[in-house]
Amino acid sequence: xxxxxxxxxxxxxxxxxxxxxxxxxxxxxxxxxxxxxxxxxxxxxxxxxxxxxxxxxxxxxxxxxxxxxxxxxxxxxxxxxxxxxxxxxxxxxxxxxxxxxxxxxxxxxxxxxxxxxxxxxxxxxxxxxxxxxxxxxxxxxxxxxxxxxxxxxxxxxxxxxxxxxxxxxxxxxxxxxxxxxxxxxxxxxxxxxxxxxxxxxxxxxxxxxxxxxxxxxxxxxxxxxxxxxxxxxxxxxxxxxxxxxxxxxxxxxxxxxxxxxxxxxxxxxxxxxxxxxxxxxxxxxxxxxxxxxxxxxxxxxxxxxxxxxxxxxx
Amino acid sequence: xxxxxxxxxxxxxxxxxxxxxxxxxxxxxxxxxxxxxxxxxxxxxxxxxxxxxxxxxxxxxxxxxxxxxxxxxxxxxxxxxxxxxxxxxxxxxxxxxxxxxxxxxxxxxxxxxxxxxxxxxxxxxxxxxxxxxxxxxxxxxxxxxxxxxxxxxxxxxxxxxxxxxxxxxxxxxxxxxxxxxxxxxxxxxxxxxxxxxxxxxxxxxxxxxxxxxxxxxxxxxxxxxxxxxxxxxxxxxxxxxxxxxxxxxxxxxxxxxxxxxxxxxxxxxxxxxxxxxxxxxxxxxxxxxxxxxxxxxxxxxxxxxxxxxxxxxxxxxxxxxxxxxxxxxxxxxxxxxxxxxxxxxxxxxxxxxxxxxxxxxxxxxxxxxxxxxxxxxxxxxxxxxxxxxxxxxxxxxxxxxxxxxxxxxxxxxxxxxxxxxxxxxxxxxxxxxxxxxxxxxxxxxxxxxxxxxxxxxxxxxxxxxxxxxxxxxxxxxxxxxxxxxxxxxxxxxxxxxx
Numbered sequence: 001x002x003x004x005x006x007x008x009x010x011x012x013x014x015x016x017x018x019x020x021x022x023x024x025x026x027x028x029x030x031x032x033x034x035x036x037x038x039x040x041x042x043x044x045x046x047x048x049x050x051x052x053x054x055x056x057x058x059x060x061x062x063x064x065x066x067x068x069x070x071x072x073x074x075x076x077x078x079x080x081x082x083x084x085x086x087x088x089x090x091x092x093x094x095x096x097x098x099x100x101x102x103x104x105x106x107x108x109x110x111x112x113x114x115x116x117x118x119x120x121x122x123x124x125x126x127x128x129x130x131x132x133x134x135x136x137x138x139x140x141x142x143x144x145x146x147x148x149x150x151x152x153x154x155x156x157x158x159x160x161x162x163x164x165x166x167x168x169x170x171x172x173x174x175x176x177x178x179x180x181x182x183x184x185x186x187x188x189x190x191x192x193x194x195x196x197x198x199x200x201x202x203x204x205x206x207x208x209x210x211x212x213x214x215x216x217x218x219x220x221x222x223x224x225x226x227x228x229x230x231x232x233x234x235x236x237x238x239x240x241x242x243x244x245x246x247x248x249x250x251x252x253x254x255x256x257x258x259x260x261x262x263x264x265x266x267x268x269x270x271x272x273x274x275x276x277x278x279x280x281x282x283x284x285x286x287x288x289x290x291x292x293x294x295x296x297x298x299x300x301x302x303x304x305x306x307x308x309x310x311x312x313x314x
Numbered sequence: 315x316x317x318x319x320x321x322x323x324x325x326x327x328x329x330x331x332x333x334x335x336x337x338x339x340x341x342x343x344x345x346x347x348x349x350x351x352x353x354x355x356x357x358x359x360x361x362x363x364x365x366x367x368x369x370x371x372x373x374x375x376x377x378x379x380x381x382x383x384x385x386x387x388x389x390x391x392x393x394x395x396x397x398x399x400x401x402x403x404x405x406x407x408x409x410x411x412x413x414x415x416x417x418x419x420x421x422x423x424x425x426x427x428x429x430x431x432x433x434x435x436x437x438x439x440x441x442x443x444x445x446x447x448x449x450x451x452x453x454x455x456x457x458x459x460x461x462x463x464x465x466x467x468x469x470x471x472x473x474x475x476x477x478x479x480x481x482x483x484x485x486x487x488x489x490x491x492x493x494x495x496x497x498x499x500x501x502x503x504x505x506x507x508x509x510x511x512x513x514x515x516x517x518x519x520x521x522x523x524x525x526x527x528x529x530x531x532x533x534x535x536x537x538x539x540x541x542x543x544x545x546x547x548x549x550x551x552x553x554x555x556x557x558x559x560x561x562x563x564x565x566x567x568x569x570x571x572x573x574x575x576x577x578x579x580x581x582x583x584x585x586x587x588x589x590x591x592x593x594x595x596x597x598x599x600x601x602x603x604x605x606x607x608x609x610x611x612x613x614x615x616x617x618x619x620x621x622x623x624x625x626x627x628x629x630x631x632x633x634x635x636x637x638x639x640x641x642x643x644x645x646x647x648x649x650x651x652x653x654x655x656x657x658x659x660x661x662x663x664x665x666x667x668x669x670x671x672x673x674x675x676x677x678x679x680x681x682x683x684x685x686x687x688x689x690x691x692x693x694x695x696x697x698x699x700x701x702x703x704x705x706x707x708x709x710x711x712x713x714x715x716x717x718x719x720x721x722x723x724x725x726x727x728x729x730x731x732x733x734x735x736x737x738x739x740x741x742x743x744x745x746x747x748x749x750x751x752x753x754x755x756x757x758x759x760x761x762x763x764x765x766x767x768x769x770x771x772x773x774x775x776x777x778x779x780x781x782x783x784x785x786x787x788x789x790x791x792x793x794x795x796x797x798x799x800x801x802x803x804x805x806x807x808x809x810x811x812x
Contacts, residue, residue: 032700036708038354040362041734042721043440051438082354083507084491090507149539156547164547165540166533167509262535262544264508272508275670276354277700 012294019290020283024065027279033057034081034277055081068283078280082273087284090269097167098258098265101181101188102250106243108189109196114232114239116193117200122227124205132197139194148187148260155183165261184261188254192246199242203235210234236307244300248293339793339809344529347803348541348550352508352534357490358477359432362440364720364801367477368555369511369532372804374415375480375496378406378425378459379471385630385799387471391420391481391497392459401466401753406459412520414483415501422453428481429461444473466751468758472723477801499525499806510534526793526809538672545571545786552794553786554803558672559617562784569789575619576783576797577630579722582620582673584665584681584776585715589736592661593713599773601651603641605688606681610643612779615676619782625766628780630799631722633762637770648688660689665714667694668702674716677778681716707734718781720801725765726750728774737774 035051036043052058056067068078077088120132156164162183168176207213208231216226255267262268266285273281304311351365358366358375372380380390392406412420431437433445447467452460463470473479486495494502497520500513510533515525533550535541538558542565544550566573584606592598608622621629624637652660667678675696682692692714697705706712712734719727729746731738745768749761770777783798793808 030700031704032698033704033708036703037700038361038363039440041707041719042724042727043362044442047438047440047442050436054438083505084355084489085507093506094508149543152540152543152547156549157543160547164543164549165535166544166549167506169506169509259537260540262509262533262537262540264506268508272352275699278354 008298012291015294016287016291020069020287021065023283023286024068025061027282028061028064030277032277034279037277038081068280072284078284080273080281081278082276082281083278087281090281091266091285091288094264094266094269096170097181097263098251098254098267100178101185101254101263101265102247104181104185105188105192105250105254106247108186109193109246110243112189113193113196114200117197117239118204118227118232120197120201121204121208129201132201136194136197139190142191144187144191144254145256145260147190148184148257151183151187152260165263167263180261180263184254184257184263188250188257192250195242195246196239199239200235203238204231207231207235233307237304240300240303240307244296244303248296251292251296252289339526339807340812341526341809342528343526343810344531345527345552345791345805345808345810346531346533346550347552347554347805348533348535348544349554349803350534350536350538350541353511355491356494356502356505356511357482358480359428359482360438360440360491362478362721367801368803370494370496370498371477371480371800371802372498372806373500373530374494374498374502374513375477375482376498377474377476377480378408379475381475381800381802383795383797383799383804385632385797387475390475391425395471401751402463404461404463404470406461408457408459409520410457412497413518414486414497415495415516416483416486418483418485420481420483420497421456422459423456424484425459425481426451426453427484429479432478439478441473441476441478444476444478466753468750468752468762469723475800500530508534525806527805530805530808532803545788551788551791555783555785555798559615559619559782559784562619562786563617565786571786572789573784573786574794574796576795577621577628578720578781578783578798579628579630579800580718580720580781581623581626581628582677582716582718582778582781583626584677584778585712585717585735586775587710587713587734587736588738588774589710590713592655592657593663595655596772597651597655598657600641601648601655601688602685602690602776603773604644604648604651605684605690606641606776606778607643607684608638608778610684611677611680614680615673616779616782619784620779621782623777623780625770625777626719626725626728626775627762627766628722630780630797633759635763635766637766640770641773645688652689657689660691662691662693663713664693664695665716666697666702666706666712667716668699669696670699671716671718673718673781678716681776710734710736714776720781722800725762725769728765728769735775737769737772739768739772742768742772 034055035048035057039047039051056064077086080087080090083090116132120129123129152164155162163180167180170177213226213230216230255271258265258268270282270285349365349368353365353369354363355361356366356370358370376390378390378392379387382388391409391412393409394407396405408422408425414420429445429448429451432439433442433448447463447465447470449462449464454460481497482490483495499516499519501516503514504512510531512531514529535544538561541553542561545553562573565571586593586599588594612618612620612622622638624640627634665678665682667675678694682694685692706715726746727733728737729743742765745761745764749758749765752758752761785794787794790811791808792811795804
């Protein structure tokens with residue numbers, strides 16, 4: 001077990017090193033001078049030079065890179081050019097939006113997709129199955145942002161039961177914050193549920209055709225026990241894989257939905273930072289996202305081991 | 315019977331009472347203002363971004379001089395000022411009893427420190443040249459400031475009224491980017507990054523009557539349809555700056571809202587690279603000026619909101635000259651001029667449009683169509699903002715582009731031959747120098763007018779329209795500015811009808 005952790009930790013460090021080098025190089029050659037973007041079209045040349053020096057942009061590539069990396073290793077996060085606060089603080093505050101939203105979306109997707117997928121598999125090729133498949137097809141074809149706008153028009157503008165967007169903050173109102181995340185989470189979750197429902201169905205169909213299911217029925221087990229204990233547990237592995245990918249993806253930024261609902265989340269933070277060339281923010285957020293995706297995948301590894309003892313963590 | 319008369323009288327009294335009340339500003343209430351862009355920091359003395367001034371100017375920070383809603387220069391932290399007959403010495407009387415939000419007192423020493431800081435070595439003020447014209451600053455007493463200029467500067471007062479010249483406290487200025495401290499009617503309270511900036515009433519404001527509101531929140535919603543949904547759902551009270559014109563039209567018909575179609579200081583121009591062929595030829599540029607139907611551009615791009623312009627000067631800025639008739643739409647004349655310039659069959663060119671501004675993208679498409687009719691075939695390239703800054707603005711790798719210049723009094727950019735459109739005219743530079751050193755108002759009018767005429771005649775850029783100010787307000791919001799003579803969303807005198 002501890003060898004497993006050590007191995008994963010080393011992989012993570014190597015990965016982050018390469019990500020940091022890549023993102024730094026890309027931003028380094030990216031056209032668009034942050035100083036000019038900050039100071040605007042009429043700024044004097046002298047002020048531009050002063051600001052470039054203050055931001056360290058006049059230094060050579062390796063100096064800038066090592067300054068940054070050694071700073072990070074020493075636990076010193078860069079300061080956002082625009083906001084003037086450490087990037088870790090920005091990540092923390094935007095994660096308090098994106099994190100719960102991603103978890104809610106996945107929760108909603110699972111609650112919808114697993115029962116429906118099982119239902120469709122056990123009613124294979126009957127009207128129930130066809131109906132579920134029809135709606136999942138519709139869900140797959142629906143763009144996220146469109147569903148988001150539709151929800152706003154219906155629930156915020158027409159009925160006024162949810163806000164049209166924005167986020168009050170957990171310290172201001174827990175209920176208000178939760179309410180602000182419900183529509184975007186459902187919009188995100190519905191699309192992901194469409195994928196999961198098909199996956200659950202096909203995995204269940206595979207498993208239900210196995211010999212041990214026939215054996216289970218033959219030894220007189222109840223249908224429910226066979227489907228949920230013997231069937232579902234074995235069908236969960238591919239579902240968990242996709243679930244992990246989806247959670248990573250949601251954490252790394254539901255940029256479009258965050259823009260539709262103007263939520264101050266991680267996706268919007270990095271999106272704006274790229275547009276305004278707030279390089280310290282882009283660098284560290286991308287690094288964080290990479291780490292988040294990797295860590296979520298490790299969690300999926302644990303989940304494999306939990307549902308299927310044939311998997312060993314090594 | 316008696317009773318009913320009494321009821322009637324009471325009712326009448328109440329009605330007339332509310333009518334009178336409707337005119338008197340009511341105190342209290344909170345206002346949520348939406349603006350599309352989140353400001354990159356909250357220090358207007360370190361960054362020219364319009365989004366910063368719109369949040370903090372006159373709300374949190376004040377300068378010696380303010381711009382009023384009608385575009386006049388009115389007392390801010392200075393109560394009055396005098397200019398010596400030679401135009402070089404400015405004597406300011408400062409307001410007494412003013413304190414910053416952190417209780418630091420404001421006085422002549424603080425003002426002197428601010429102005430010297432902006433001009434000093436290592437300054438990160440985008441416009442140190444505004445302040446370098448000051449030769450020396452004397453402080454005869456705590457509330458008097460005497461500035462001697464090196465030369466006459468016709469725009470000195472205008473510059474002192476800009477966001478670049480607001481007053482910061484000596485102790486609390488380091489964190490101005492994230493925690494602004496000023497002398498304004500509102501005190502900064504919170505910035506939820508990516509979402510909103512909140513400010514509350516400054517109980518110690520020097521004018522005890524103001525502000526009327528208890529709280530103002532600036533919310534940042536970039537997407538035009540999300541803005542409309544938010545105001546319809548009641549999440550925001552005001553779309554502060556230029557709502558999408560197509561939605562402004564529909565909201566104007568709704569009783570719950572009102573839409574102001576006022577003016578701003580922004581000129582939307584088709585910037586032209588005056589150094590590349592064929593645009594180095596004045597005849598070609600004049601032909602293009604004839605080929606643009608400005609009213610059609612306004613109708614198609616801005617749904618009719620906006621004012622046509624003929625030069626780089628907004629109608630809301632003093633000394634404006636209407637030059638729109640000089641190159642009135644005339645495609646035949648455009649073709650003739652093109653033939654005269656040696657392009658009887660027209661030519662091909664590329665227009666690069668910044669992706670972040672929808673007006674610019676739309677105007678580019680409309681112009682491409684209009685140019686097609688006189689034989690100029692435009693291909694459109696959409697560029698990301700950072701790319702625009704790098705390739706077009708700094709490296710001048712472009713033929714045509716489209717952009718709004720928001721600063722008032724910015725015609726001086728034409729005096730710099732290295733500016734991205736690369737206009738080089740001694741005639742203009744001389745006229746501009748004369749305008750800057752003009753001692754009287756009539757001389758200023760004469761030379762600023764001359765400046766406008768020279769660039770209009772040279773057709774340096776395609777002058778299209780002055781961008782409209784299109785705020786959408788809930789019907790109860792009173793005292794909002796109808797015109798924006800400076801880059802600001804001043805909430806000092808805004809109040810809510812109950």
